[in-house]
Each structure stands twice: as C-alpha cells, then as structure tokens.
Amino acid sequence: VEPWRTAISTWDDRHIWIQGYDVAQLMASATFADIVFLLHKGRMPSEAERRLVDAMLIAVADHGPGSPSAAAARTVASGNRAAPEAAIAAGVLAIGDAHGGAGLACLQLISDAMTQSRASATDVTTIARRVVDEARAGNRRLPGIGHRTHTRDPRTGVLFELARTGGLAGDGIAFMVALEAAAAESIKPLPINVDGAIAAVLYDLGFPPAIGKLFFIIGRVAGLSAQVVEEYTRERAMRIKIPVAYDGPAPRELDSGKVGP
Amino acid sequence: VEPWRTAISTWDDRHIWIQGYDVAQLMASATFADIVFLLHKGRMPSEAERRLVDAMLIAVADHGPGSPSAAAARTVASGNRAAPEAAIAAGVLAIGDAHGGAGLACLQLISDAMTQSRASATDVTTIARRVVDEARAGNRRLPGIGHRTHTRDPRTGVLFELARTGGLAGDGIAFMVALEAAAAESIKPLPINVDGAIAAVLYDLGFPPAIGKLFFIIGRVAGLSAQVVEEYTRERAMRIKIPVAYDGPAPRELDSGKVGP
C-alpha cells in the first residue's frame, strides 16, 4: 500500500507542525484566520490579508435559521439530539450550487474572464458586457450578483473597501464591479452579493476556484454550531412541523395496481 | 405554522446583525475568533478570551491525513470530486465519540465533578482520585487524558499557560491537572490531551458541555478543507486502495442456501 502524500502538516511524539510552523507557537501568537490562510496558501498572511480573511469568514458566519444550511442543521438536530456532528454535517451539505456555492461558480467565471481578457487584450468592461450578453442569451443566472433577501448586500462594500485600503484590490474586484455595471445596463440593478464579493477577493488573493465554496463552509460552520446549540437548548425534539399539501393519487386498491403498464 | 425562534442573528434589506452587532462593523474590526465566541456566548470576548479561542481553534485545525476526520474527507473526495461539501461533511461525521468527541465527554466529566465538589465541599484532588478509582473499577477510559500518538500533547501546556497568563484559569484546569496526577498515581502517566485541555478551558470560560465537540468541529473544518483541496489537486480520482483480507464463507451454491434455519 502506498502512503498518502501530504504537504500540509506532520507531527512527532512532542510536536505538530502546520506548513513547517510549530502548532504550539501558532497557538500562542497567531489567529485562526492566519491558520486558514496558511493551510490553503502555504505561508502566513500579511496584516491586510489577515483582515480580509477575517472579514470573509465573518461575512458568511450566520444568516439566521432560515438559510438552507441552518434550516437543514436544525431539522437534523430536531430528530437527532445525540449527535451534533450529524446536524453540522447536514448544514454543510446544503451549501451546494444554489446556496453558498455561487462562490465557486463566480471564482470560475472571474478566472475564465481574466484569462480571456489577457489572451485577447480586451478590457474588463468589454469582457463583462460579453458575459452578461451571453448569460441573457442563454437565459442563465450570473453567479455572484443578485440576492433573494438584500437589494444591496451590506457585506460587499466592506470587503471591497478593506481590499482597497490594504492595497489588495485587483482584477477580481475590477471585473465584478464591471459585471455589476453591465448587468445594470442590460438587465436590471443586481447588487454584487457576498458570494461574488468573496470570489473577487479570493481571486485577488490568488486562490484557486475550488476555494470559493470552502471559505463559505469554514465561516458558516461557526453559525451552524450556534444554531444547533440553540435548537438543543430552546426547543424540544421533533418540534418542527412542515405544512404539507398532498396532491397525489387518491386511495386505490392494490390488485388493479399490481399489474404493470 | 409557528415561526422558528432565534436569538442569534437577524437582518433587514441592508443589514445583518449578529447578537445585535452590525456584520459590516464586525467584518471591519473583529476577528473570526471574536465571532465564534460571540455566537456561542452572546457577547464579545476580552483580549484574553479571544487569545484562548484562537489557540483552541488552531490546536485542532489539522493533524494530518491519517486522522479519521481527514481520512474520511479524503476518501469521499476520492470518489466524489464534484462536491467538496460532501467531503467536508464526511470529515465532520468522523468527529464522534472516539475521535474529537472526548471534548464533550470531558466537559461533562468536569462539570459533574465540580458540581460534586461544591455539593460536598470536597477538594478537587479528592474528587479526581475518586473519578480515577471509579473508572478503574468500571474498566472505563477517562476522557481527556492519554493520546494514541503523543506521550505528552504539545498543545496542552500552551493552552493552560495562556489561560493562566490571561487570568482565566479556574476549576476546569485545576480539575484536569488533578485528574492527570491521580491517573499517574494509580494507573500510569497519561498526559492531558488536547480534548481534555480544551474541555478545561471551555469550562473555565463558562461554556456548556455540548460545546466540547463543536469547537473541535469549527477548528478542524479548516484543516479538512485543506486536506480536500490537496486530494483534488495532487491525486487522481479513486486512487485510494485499501488492502483487504476476506475471511468469510467460501463460494457456495444458492439452492442449498435458499432454505432458512
């Protein structure tokens, strides 16, 4: 059996090293945001990078019990009060394409657009307009803009401001701003949502597309944990009642039905 | 249908508030450790509390691909390269009673011991000896002490030192130190492991037992994310080979077997 290769961490009897740094030292002086950055980039962040990581994780930490991830976690907690890990895992599983997953799609979109921009020496405004036109033609939603509960996502401005102040704003943010403008011109005002803002920042920090969804998960797990604790402490088991409307076949006899088509 | 009650967060069209604090402000000035504390305690931490939260989350962030949580996450990632949330969730699910779950059991143990100590005005040394004797008599393992790969867990000392320096060391740490001493006397040297150290600190910070496992999950998700990215980027699908030894029934005919007992 071949060993599993890893470049992330190692340990001996008295030490654990993450990317070569002694965990005991990291515990004494680093922050969790540092470690999230270190684990995924292989080096410690600068002050400005750390601030952006903290801001991104905080941005997605919680959005109330009604978001699909929290609703799934609490529903599982309602039937399963002995295994909090089951509830947290169910919440993570709701972070798919439609919820939180826009980060991944948006990071991919930015990455493709910038590759195109460089290859054809076309400015981001032109590329952004083309992306919007293609989405309209194909009747596809654009990832990273629009939000079902916010007409202007309060988290986007903060992230972009922190990136600019820290000297870290780059093509990712420029492209998303151009995309928002192009969409407003030819579709309707659609604000850059938190997934789009995080995707832009992650692009500018040099992360690969797969990270898009993972940062959302890392931040949201903190909120899911609080939601699950609240379900356990404030509610009784099985309290969730879903109103159901049945519109299937009326009662029928089995014999007639047992024959196939 | 009754609404779901929550005291954690709320939002309107332009704001999100966590425990009453505007997320935009938190993003600009707080750290993720602050938010983890805030979500579970309902108030912002002091400097010393924040340092302990960071230290606890970093302590459990990663322990290599061979820990059950990382191994489960990578095994799922090996068969499922399109859904990183599935791999992370599988990793979370491995955080049960035997792996990471000692935190919960240990926090419960400390909580019960201190209740007993107060009720009977007995000092922690005596209580700790009693707990060890009962565990030996019942042939039960004590949660929070002993580790399969470390004879002295490098993370415990750092946590306790930070708690003492910050003026936050209390009964939780005192009890675990007494438990380690009592175990060394009557069983063998068993170091306080990271689960036990975190349980002690969480007790001294005033968290309820359920938090024991949840802090482990919040911190470990960062490492699981890095492990999953490494699996995707360095390894091909389905690369994991498990050596198997079959010791069940030899090939047999169905007819004879179709009859029951």
Place this chain on the structure above:
Amino acid sequence: VEPWRTAISTWDDRHIWIQGYDVAQLMASATFADIVFLLHKGRMPSEAERRLVDAMLIAVADHGPGSPSAAAARTVASGNRAAPEAAIAAGVLAIGDAHGGAGLACLQLISDAMTQSRASATDVTTIARRVVDEARAGNRRLPGIGHRTHTRDPRTGVLFELARTGGLAGDGIAFMVALEAAAAESIKPLPINVDGAIAAVLYDLGFPPAIGKLFFIIGRVAGLSAQVVEEYTRERAMRIKIPVAYDGPAPRELDSGKVGP
C-alpha cells in the same frame, strides 16, 4: 499496514460473492430483501423471514415530506441541486435518537428485559410492569410505544400478524405486547409504534440491537430518494421559506461590546 478484515463479500476479476453466493446468481433469482437479510445474518432467509424483511422495509419507506429525514433531505436539495447524495445523506443524518432511532433503544430494552426475565425466571408481564414503573419514576419516555401522528400505528398489526402466521413470533413480540398493556394500565393507552414493532420482530429474528436503526435507514432511503427527485422536479432552488421570529439583542454599538465580562 494491516489489511482490513471482512467476512461480507469478496471478488475476483469475473465474480463478486456476497457471503459466498455469486452475485450474478443472486441477481437472477433473489430479492433485495433476501440480500438485506443475507448481508446482516450470513444466510439466506426462509419464505417467512423474507416476508418480514420486506414488510419492515416497506413500513418505514416513506412518511411524507414533513418527517425530519425527508424535510432535511428536501432542505438540502433546495440549496444543493447538483449533488443528490448530499440530500440523501442529510436525510439519513436526521435518523437519530428522536426520529427512527427508537428502534435501537427499543431493541436494547427488549434485549435487557429478556436477559432479566431469563436470569430471574420472571414472566414478561411482570418485567414489562417493572419497566413501565421505572420509566414513570425516572420520568423517561418508553421507546417503541406512542406516536406523534397515529393513535394506533397501522403498521404494527401487520408486522405482528405476519410474524405469527410465519411462526416467527417470539419473546420480542410478547414483551412489546406486555409493555403496551402495562403502559395502558399505569400511564395511558400508548400504541406500539412502527419502531417498537420492528424492534420486536428484529429481536425475534435474532438480530443484535445495532440493527434497530439500520433497518429504518435502509428502508427510508427509498423514500428519501423519491422525495429528493420530487424536490428537484417540482420545485425551484431555494424555494423553502422558514418563518423566523428573532428575540435576541437589539442593535447595539460594537465599541461598548468589545470589552469582555
């Protein structure tokens, strides 16, 4: 690295054997219920045993979208339309102690009660009364009796009748009937629910307690699959709206809050 031992199945280039039987032969002549039995008991079932396995799996296959398992699966499907495995897994995770998990607890209860009955040569009626008295004294719910939506579970009678007709009714069914009678005498009429009925039948078929929850999962996965397909085909992404009532802290300024206790 030591190989993983298994006595369940093995294969070579051209064959797969489950418990020694060639899968190609099983596919041509056995039923899925046979294989569920075979996988867990190591032999093929008799006709009467197969009927009971089918009846148990059918009994739990679906209970509408409002059961916690289906609600969790559909909530995840609502946010994650690209990974049906995530939705099914979330549904499975809701099968905990409070939902479906009574099977495990009830099988354990029957097993303990019958051990006691044999050790003390006490009849099941007496044991059942004692169990009810102890549960009342400890203010604990009895697993396997009572149901939140049925005053008489329509599935229990069928299972017990099939067991009796097939000559397979034994101590498990006798004990549950005695428990229902004892509860009716000293608490109130509480029908044996499907978890209790399945636990009784599994006990009489010679299965260990852990199987209690697993049979529920195997059967329910079929219903979860149908629920997830219905969510995908009839509903749009993110359609689930949870009514939420926030009762936490009012908006407050960060500065004052940044200081600890």
Place this chain on the structure above:
Amino acid sequence: VEPWRTAISTWDDRHIWIQGYDVAQLMASATFADIVFLLHKGRMPSEAERRLVDAMLIAVADHGPGSPSAAAARTVASGNRAAPEAAIAAGVLAIGDAHGGAGLACLQLISDAMTQSRASATDVTTIARRVVDEARAGNRRLPGIGHRTHTRDPRTGVLFELARTGGLAGDGIAFMVALEAAAAESIKPLPINVDGAIAAVLYDLGFPPAIGKLFFIIGRVAGLSAQVVEEYTRERAMRIKIPVAYDGPAPRELDSGKVGP
C-alpha cells in the same frame, strides 16, 4: 407559509398511503423492490420490471470494504461508534462522480444520444461511434464502460439477459452495446460496467437521468449497513492506520514567516 406539495404519500390517524396504496396492504403482499419502483414511477411494476429492480439493487449492494463508499463509512465508524447514521451518511457521500456516479452521467449520455438519434434519424451504431470519437478527441472518459477491478463486469450480462427475457430491452441496452463495440474498435476493449448496465436498464424502464445515482445509493446502503456493523463488532475504535508520507516544508521559525508575500 406555503405548504410543501407532495404526490408521493399521505396519511391520517390510522393509515399511510404510498401513491394511493395502503401501506398495511403493501407490507402484507408487496416486496421492497415494488415499493422502490412505485415511489419513483407512481405505479406498481410488472413481474419483469420487479425482477430488474431487484437485480439492479442486488448488483450494487456491496463490493467489499475497499470501495470508497464502504471505506468512508468504516473510517467514520472507526471514530464515531455512537452514531451509525453518521457512518452510513459518509458512505453515501462518497457516491459521487467517480464512484457510482457514472450511472447518472451514463443515463444522461444515453438520453442525449437517443434524442440525437431520433432527431437526425441516425442509427445507434453511428451515434455510438460519434460519441466515442468525441470522447477521444476531448480526452474524456466515457461513463458506463471500463472498471478498475473487473475486465468483464459479471453483473452486466445478467441484467441485460433479464431485460431481454422480460421483453424490456430497448434503446438503452442497444446503445450501450453499440458504445462498447465502438470503444473496442477505436480505443480498446472496455466492458460495460454495472453503472452502464443499470443506466441502460433504467433508460429502458423510462426513468429520468437523476435516478442513475439514486438507485446505486438505495442498493448500496444495505451493504454499507453490513460494513458498519462489521466495523463495530470486529474492530476497536480508532483502529484505522493510514500510512502517511509528508513532503511539505521543513520546520521553520514563525517570525520570518509572519510577513506576507
């Protein structure tokens, strides 16, 4: 709040109906394969259809502890001995694109190919050759053919034979046979694997693509259950040792590293 719509099942105080059939009647006379078919097709199967459903579920029920789904389930069971649902869920999560998920991709491939075939009045042989050529040109693997451990999948022949005997073989099987022939001509002999065979049969039974992965999950959960029980009963907690080779950064000091890029 709008009620959740469902056409699958409903219940009152004394009944549960699946697709209009009384569960008590189904339990007394139907098989689990009938219910799997009923839940997904809305009618009871014919004899030949039921045989195919049984054969498909049995075909995927178990493939030893080394398949990613079983390996994930056992790894989670190794760290989490108190929550079997967590282990089963982790196993389900490994059923992604690379493991078991070929069914979904293959059903989609068949569906697209037959749409093309009908639209352009082209025979399946020609379409199959085109599909193979396109896959070669794009350097993509074809779903449903080839297997990492079988040069000829023993389950494919049985399924196709049952479909032909039952008069249910149609375009799905015809296309997969043509695809296997086309691949053998221009690539190399690649047997139709169980995922491809099931996809062909599901297509011929009139199921939509999403079912491809779901049938695999329904069948495999039986095997996962047996694998988890075996892990609990034969092995001790945390017994899984993964051989690891670390090739990341050597130990380094934190100070120098704290500065960013």
